[in-house]
Amino acid sequence: MRNITLSQAVNEALAEEMRRDPTTFIIGEDVAEAGTPFKVLSGLVEEFGTDRVIDTPIAEPGFMGMAVGAAMTGARPIVDLMFGDFIFLIMDQLCNQAAKIHYMSGGKLNVPLVVRTNMGATRRSAAQHSQSLQALVAHIPGLKVAMPSSAYEAKGLMKTAIRDNNPVVIFEDKLMYQDKAPVQEEEYLIPFGEANVKREGKDISLIATSSMVQVAEKAAEILSKEGIEAEVIDPRTIVPLDEKTLIESVKKTSRAIVIDEGHQSYGVTSEIASRLNEKAFYHLDAPVLRMGAMDVPVPFSPALEDITVPTPEGVAENARKLCSGELIHAA
Amino acid sequence: MAKAKTNTEDYLRMYRQMVRIRTFEDNANQLYLSAKMPGLTHMYSGEEAVAVGICEALTDDDRITSTHRGHGHCVAKGAEFKEMFCELLGKEEGYCRGKGGSMHIADQSHGNLGANAIVGGSMGIATGSALRSKMLGHDDVTVCFFGDGATAQGLLYEVMNMAALWNLPVIYACENNGYSEYTKTEEIAAGSITARAEAFGIEAFKIDGQDVLAVNELTQKLVARCRKGEGPFFIELETYRYHGHHVGDINREYYRSKDEEKDWKENRDPIIRFRGWLVEQGIASEEEIEAMNAEIEKDATEAVAYAEAAKYPDVSEVDMHVYAD
Ligand SMILES: Cc1ncc(C[n+]2csc(CCOP(=O)(O)OP(=O)(O)O)c2C)c(N)n1
Ligand SMILES: [Mg+2]
Numbered sequence: 307m308r309n310i311t312l313s314q315a316v317n318e319a320l321a322e323e324m325r326r327d328p329t330t331f332i333i334g335e336d337v338a339e340a341g342t343p344f345k346v347l348s349g350l351v352e353e354f355g356t357d358r359v360i361d362t363p364i365a366e367p368g369f370m371g372m373a374v375g376a377a378m379t380g381a382r383p384i385v386d387l388m389f390g391d392f393i394f395l396i397m398d399q400l401c402n403q404a405a406k407i408h409y410m411s412g413g414k415l416n417v418p419l420v421v422r423t424n425m426g427a428t429r430r431s432a433a434q435h436s437q438s439l440q441a442l443v444a445h446i447p448g449l450k451v452a453m454p455s456s457a458y459e460a461k462g463l464m465k466t467a468i469r470d471n472n473p474v475v476i477f478e479d480k481l482m483y484q485d486k487a488p489v490q491e492e493e494y495l496i497p498f499g500e501a502n503v504k505r506e507g508k509d510i511s512l513i514a515t516s517s518m519v520q521v522a523e524k525a526a527e528i529l530s531k532e533g534i535e536a537e538v539i540d541p542r543t544i545v546p547l548d549e550k551t552l553i554e555s556v557k558k559t560s561r562a563i564v565i566d567e568g569h570q571s572y573g574v575t576s577e578i579a580s581r582l583n584e585k586a587f588y589h590l591d592a593p594v595l596r597m598g599a600m601d602v603p604v605p606f607s608p609a610l611e612d613i614t615v616p617t618p619e620g621v622a623e624n625a626r627k628l629c630s631g632e633l634i635h636a637a
Numbered sequence: 638m639a640k641a642k643t644n645t646e647d648y649l650r651m652y653r654q655m656v657r658i659r660t661f662e663d664n665a666n667q668l669y670l671s672a673k674m675p676g677l678t679h680m681y682s683g684e685e686a687v688a689v690g691i692c693e694a695l696t697d698d699d700r701i702t703s704t705h706r707g708h709g710h711c712v713a714k715g716a717e718f719k720e721m722f723c724e725l726l727g728k729e730e731g732y733c734r735g736k737g738g739s740m741h742i743a744d745q746s747h748g749n750l751g752a753n754a755i756v757g758g759s760m761g762i763a764t765g766s767a768l769r770s771k772m773l774g775h776d777d778v779t780v781c782f783f784g785d786g787a788t789a790q791g792l793l794y795e796v797m798n799m800a801a802l803w804n805l806p807v808i809y810a811c812e813n814n815g816y817s818e819y820t821k822t823e824e825i826a827a828g829s830i831t832a833r834a835e836a837f838g839i840e841a842f843k844i845d846g847q848d849v850l851a852v853n854e855l856t857q858k859l860v861a862r863c864r865k866g867e868g869p870f871f872i873e874l875e876t877y878r879y880h881g882h883h884v885g886d887i888n889r890e891y892y893r894s895k896d897e898e899k900d901w902k903e904n905r906d907p908i909i910r911f912r913g914w915l916v917e918q919g920i921a922s923e924e925e926i927e928a929m930n931a932e933i934e935k936d937a938t939e940a941v942a943y944a945e946a947a948k949y950p951d952v953s954e955v956d957m958h959v960y961a962d
Pocket of ligand 2: 785812813814815816817818
């Protein structure tokens with residue numbers, strides 16, 4: 307099988323779906339000739355033209371709202387939001403409009419659109435270009451949220467997102483665009499709500515999203531040298547969430563750490579941890595730990611930024627404590 | 638600083654400030670190219686007459702809001718090289734203790750409320766600052782810098798409406814450098830830019846942003862009128878950025894020709910033009926100007942060396958300043 311970058315994988319998914327369905331189009335800033343600042347969309351405008359790869363002014367609420375309208379009336383827009391941080395600008399159109407229209411119309415209207423955007427710190431981009439805001443979106447009923455952890459997932463999840471009849475937000479980790487992974491030539495889709503067990507283990511479950519899957523895998527390697535076998539699970543979509551796979555894993559291992567790059571408080575890690583507590587409590591030998599980004603705006607200085615996100619060493623250290631029964635209650 | 642710029646000293650300071658901005662940017666670009674700077678940064682080179690012409694008409698009490706392309710505004714408003722380079726390198730002695738970096742430099746002591754990485758993100762802030770000035774009976778004026786691309790943001794129209802309704806002392810300064818990222822302005826802005834402000838009854842001006850004296854003269858008038866309660870105003874300044882959108886945007890011929898860049902650099906450069914005028918008017922000799930340039934270059938070199946050697950903030954600072962005491 308060939309290896310392609312996450313960026314190429316997204317590009318292929320978009321091209322395939324746009325060939326398949328003439329009602330799809332891409333709309334966003336510098337998506338056409340420039341192919342976005344990360345060059346993810348390069349080549350698409352050459353194939354599909356500027357009618358279907360539409361460069362907009364810097365007017366996020368405007369083009370997001372237009373995507374909602376187009377989706378309600380028969381098109382399948384793919385909104386390109388240059389940085390995940392700009393979600394705050396489109397919140398009304400996304401959360402008050404797109405998310406609720408199907409419900410409010412008693413199921414009569416659909417809003418089949420995709421917002422593809424990104425997340426992730428440690429790029430020295432400071433507080434307004436480094437956030438991981440998936441929890442904010444996941445909080446709103448009516449929105450689905452996908453978090454690809456490699457090129458393979460990025461392609462399969464994007465194709466599913468485009469065919470889904472709901473608004474879907476996909477967060478790509480901007481540090482992973484050049485990461486390669488095996489991706490088959492033949493067409494495939496990855497269904498939403500199916501977690502992927504990346505590595506099997508019996509001692510502790512490491513449940514991780516997006517780039518944190520790599521962090522968890524590295525931690526698992528460190529741990530296996532010490533005789534601790536960690537199971538690494540990637541939920542792939544956080545809405546819908548494959549609770550069943552997560553709970554089964556925890557029933558087997560009886561310990562878990564949940565890792566996500568969003569802020570730790572009120573975040574994705576909190577939600578998953580409390581579901582495990584509610585549904586697997588009597589199987590647990592230790593409290594489920596959350597590891598998210600520190601609850602601070604992302605600092606610019608490399609000396610500070612690097613300590614705000616979970617690392618393999620940090621995950622391994624916490625896993626060791628959980629497995630040795632060390633009391634790690636904060637208070 | 639707000640006195641009429643009719644004497645030699647004022648002219649020379651305007652020249653000096655423009656050269657300081659250019660020199661700062663050349664050094665910042667060099668830091669990027671030699672991989673010493675974390676992240677990316679947006680160069681102000683080419684647009685110096687805009688920031689200097691405007692800020693030389695302001696006092697330290699007057700406020701500005703700046704943009705992602707903010708080093709020029711920061712220098713023009715009175716900032717020091719040392720603290721700026723420290724900030725660009727994420728060092729503790731930077732204006733924001735390394736927490737902000739290039740896109741968030743703020744300099745409270747000179748009334749710079751900060752650069753902003755959200756395009757259009759400071760329009761509310763600038764207008765709110767003007768609201769406070771009027772409400773508390775102060776006489777300071779706020780200048781809101783933003784690019785042509787930022788005119789696409791709806792926020793501008795919400796706040797211009799209120800500023801006009803309530804006669805707020807704010808000047809909207811649109812730096813039209815012909816591009817927003819990799820897209821030409823005419824592809825993203827329908828109709829006239831100044832007409833957008835005029836629709837709210839705001840007096841709007843379109844001027845040559847490469848002519849520091851023209852910019853300064855107009856701004857002085859508008860600032861004086863703002864202080865008398867006649868604001869708000871809108872200025873569109875035609876200018877040009879010499880570098881790419883950011884320092885990493887090097888192969889850019891697919892959206893902007895080399896000939897166009899050459900034309901602006903050779904025929905409309907604000908520093909060359911003003912230097913010629915200073916010499917012609919007998920305000921400074923070539924030798925004096927060269928000496929000034931050399932001194933600024935030396936300042937910058939020293940500040941860079943200082944910043945490179947300066948220390949990073951202690952890791953214990955990471956959760957300081959999330960909340961105010
Ligand atoms: C809300 C928002 N959308 C998009 C961006 C990405 N972006 C950064 S600068 C820029 C172009 C800004 O153009 P302009 O306002 O003309 O300023 P210039 O860079 O030309 O000085 C864009 C699209 C952003 N930072 N914020
Ligand atoms: Mg511009």
